[in-house]
Amino acid sequence: MAEGLLGIGPVSGLTGLSERQIRYYESQGLIAPRRTPGRQRLYGPVEVARLQQIRKLLDEGHTLHAVRRALGQQRSALAAESDVRSRLLSGQALRSLYPVTNRAELERMISQHDEEEDDVD
DNA sequence: ATTCTTACA
């Protein structure tokens, strides 16, 4: 049954953020939605609330980097790890460890080990 | 019908 989990479409409507923005913020480590075995994003109340918070901060004029810090930059590492893990568990995961479905995030994980946060206006 | 990723306007 529906476990109170929403697809990106409904979440977009609930947050006022475009699907494009939601996926982009995820790639930047601001959110880490769960995935179905088919890799479709599933958002629970926590994720929706987090996105609404991001929306709020953005409207207040904050930078994506500032938002990342405000929401806890430590999440980014955990989120990435969690995502990789979920992919491993979902089956057709990191067989070759590179030419997967989303190497963009792997690249982000790597580069994120080097860069640090900046500030707001 | 929806979502997903990649790539380009």
Place this chain on the structure above:
DNA sequence: TGTAAGCA
């Protein structure tokens, strides 16, 4: 950010 393309 938007949008198109080609899949699943």
